[in-house]
Amino acid sequence: MTEHAIIPETGKPRVVIVGGGFAGLELAKKLCSAAVQVVLIDKQNFHTFQPLLYQVATAALEAESIVYPFRKMFDEQDNFYFRLAEVQSVDTLQQVVFTSIGLFRYDYLIIATGATTNFYGNDKIKEKAISIKTIEDALSLRNTILYNFEKALQTDDQEQLNSLMDYVIVGGGPTGVEIAGALSELKKHVFPKDYKELDFVNMDIHLVQSGQELLKGMSQKASAEALHSLEKYGVKVWLNSKVKYYDGRTVLLDTGERLHSHTLIWAAGVTGSLIDGLNKECVVSGNRIKVDEYNRVVGYENVFAVGDIAAMITPEHPHGHPMMAQPAMQQGKLLAKNLKNHLKGKKMSPFKYRDQGSMATIGRNRAVADLKVFGKELRYTGLIAWLIWMVIHLLSIIGFRNKTIVLLNWMFSYFSYDKGMRLIIGEKRENLSTESVAEKAVVN
Amino acid sequence: MTEHAIIPETGKPRVVIVGGGFAGLELAKKLCSAAVQVVLIDKQNFHTFQPLLYQVATAALEAESIVYPFRKMFDEQDNFYFRLAEVQSVDTLQQVVFTSIGLFRYDYLIIATGATTNFYGNDKIKEKAISIKTIEDALSLRNTILYNFEKALQTDDQEQLNSLMDYVIVGGGPTGVEIAGALSELKKHVFPKDYKELDFVNMDIHLVQSGQELLKGMSQKASAEALHSLEKYGVKVWLNSKVKYYDGRTVLLDTGERLHSHTLIWAAGVTGSLIDGLNKECVVSGNRIKVDEYNRVVGYENVFAVGDIAAMITPEHPHGHPMMAQPAMQQGKLLAKNLKNHLKGKKMSPFKYRDQGSMATIGRNRAVADLKVFGKELRYTGLIAWLIWMVIHLLSIIGFRNKTIVLLNWMFSYFSYDKGMRLIIGEKRENLSTESVAEKAVVN
Incomplete structure (x- = not known):
């Protein structure tokens, strides 16, 4: 029997977000005024600005300048709770997430676990x-x-x-x-x-x-x-x-x-960082989780996925959106709005990706x-x-x-x-x- | 048989400095114009500004802002060679230092190993x-x-x-x-x-x-x-x-x-970071090395010690100078001058500590x-x-x-x-x- 993680019940619906990358962060921030309890779980106590990791690796920047502590970021957001933990699996029937510090009950689960390096089995x-x-x-x-x-x-x-x-x-x-x-x-x-x-x-x-x-x-x-x-x-x-x-x-x-x-x-290359416990049917190529146009995981009512881990199959994006910061942030933002609407009994809006382009730096x-x-x-x-x-x-x-x-x-x-x-x-x-x-x- | 560390012979007397703290660093810098080969050995590739370590420990500063790479510091000094190695012992007869990457021949050995935490045997x-x-x-x-x-x-x-x-x-x-x-x-x-x-x-x-x-x-x-x-x-x-x-x-x-x-x-408290191989007679209380007024280790001609590790017993300082940055830097600086004079056949000057005071910060x-x-x-x-x-x-x-x-x-x-x-x-x-x-x- 796994113990419950200690987290106060606020009487409001609990939105558990797994992962504080671009998608999870944007979602948590935009839920600041929502009548929910936001619980962010991450295995680091900070957000990493991944696009500049290569500069840390090549001695151009100190690590501290491209990461930001979650707790500092949400100092002023009263409905926000952070827990440093590694998520092991999810039980969607019981509506709980199993982690290294115990289990979390949820009303809404948002999977924003991102992607990890793909060694293609080698x-x-x-x-x-x-x-x-x-x-x-x-x-x-x-x-x-x-x-x-x-x-x-x-x-x-x-x-x-x-x-x-x-x-x-x-x-x-x-x-x-x-x-x-x-x-x-x-x-x-x-x-x-x-x-x-x-x-x-x-x-x-x-x-x-x-x-x-x-x-x-x-x-x-x-x-x-x-x-x-x-x-x-x-x-x-x-x-x-x-x-x-x-x-x-x-x-x-x-x-x-x-x-x-x-x-x-x-x-x-990268591959989705899956969580155990979801239906096999919702996992598509690249270990991503198939979602509908509201980022809802296919086959579930209250489980969503955003960012790199989410594969929203559309005619323009038959393999899902590119695994980059932009779609992640846009999805996080829209999902916050959709969850708020949903709680008020209003209709959710479908996601539409606004591609603003991409860039790479080569040198001086x-x-x-x-x-x-x-x-x-x-x-x-x-x-x-x-x-x-x-x-x-x-x-x-x-x-x-x-x-x-x-x-x-x-x-x-x-x-x-x-x-x-x-x-x-x-x-x-x-x-x-x-x-x-x-x-x-x-x-x- | 230990292998020689690979380091070019420049035909000039080789000064091996063990430790790049305040004393070793000052010495190496001030030898820039000397007709010697300066070899600095340290187990880190950077100098640490120890007085601000407590601010790194309490989340006020990033580590990178209080350390400085040795190689960058000496980019312009042609007689300077750095080696990342841990010193194990010294053989003063053969005039060699044994390290994790092989042995170093020296003409002059400067011990600037500083001090380490003293747990008083507990x-x-x-x-x-x-x-x-x-x-x-x-x-x-x-x-x-x-x-x-x-x-x-x-x-x-x-x-x-x-x-x-x-x-x-x-x-x-x-x-x-x-x-x-x-x-x-x-x-x-x-x-x-x-x-x-x-x-x-x-x-x-x-x-x-x-x-x-x-x-x-x-x-x-x-x-x-x-x-x-x-x-x-x-x-x-x-x-x-x-x-x-x-x-x-x-x-x-x-x-x-x-x-x-x-x-x-x-x-x-701290205790001197001794190197094996020196005469037992020159080790005094606090694991420091007894030196004369020229920072020469007692009983040796071409072995010196500067900074925290050196105990220069004087009437004003019967236990040696305080283990702080100031005496270390002053000793390093004077030793550079003395070595240069010594090489020219001139007389060395005795060390005189100029105490400029001490400080501690408590808070805002x-x-x-x-x-x-x-x-x-x-x-x-x-x-x-x-x-x-x-x-x-x-x-x-x-x-x-x-x-x-x-x-x-x-x-x-x-x-x-x-x-x-x-x-x-x-x-x-x-x-x-x-x-x-x-x-x-x-x-x-």
């Missing part, structure tokens, strides 16, 4: 690669990159040296492109000053993309510009290639190519932006796209302090060509253990 | 308490404090609730006083808004001091003001008391008093400062001491970016009565495991 890669979905991932990658160079100084084995200095990034979406660009900037402006004893001609940055273009889903212009810019920066882009195998040292591509790297950064003064403004499609590259990217991201970061700190860091970096957060604090990966080196020696 | 306390000597300690304390309140929300056992909400700080020096003050500010202004369901009348902050006054070594006025202010803030100060025992739940004082706390913060608008300016003793308390404290700390933090970020954070905190870094990222302590609760139930 456990070996999962074990050895680094992904960038959480703040811990980003910090771990930062530590690993810096530690690699410290170790590189202590080897005279050329193969090991290459393996420590080279990077393989898998996935040509925004994250992969942004990490590749940031690494090439570090290679050009920062690392040669830090590690004068190393020859950075030896540092190769590989970007592996399964499709025939980068930034799939963006315009032809954006894809071409991303490819052109990265190649200009010295990034080796492998199109139409997939990773078949990785043992912590050698990356084998399906084209037969072998790349040697101590560090494989995996940004090749270089980005690509496909915008939709009043139905008009605008495509920018270069400096103007980079400025648009910065302004939109600054506006989107939560909190005045965070906006200020991020802006300052960007200004310092821009004028000094430097990235200040080259700190090894906490966990790092060490694929190249003495063991594997020894093993290799035996094999040779 | 292993049980060492295991259960949290100290604040490193950035990892500070982050771990921050995580633990925040996690305690999250857990407090999930208990209806009054004793466990108290244990989670109460804090025992051991040590009435600057760190203990500053942590107690910062916690009482969080209790007053921040936590009640974050955890509306908890009653903060239940949050007790205890400060245990072995002597009969706080801030020993500072003026009577400063000690009295610290005691008065902390008591006004609601901190329970236990003078003339020592901790005898702690099991993760109950703190037993030698006065017979029992305090219940999940979290024991240990700031009760409140600090104590005993200053020595041109031989004149000035004693300040309250707002003016607090402003002096801020200005001096801001000037001492390394790097323009860090100064700016710290100043901004302080301004945000001052005007909003808030501390923004209430984030649980990484490690935390969980003394109150289910096991110990069960065990307790059996005992009762």
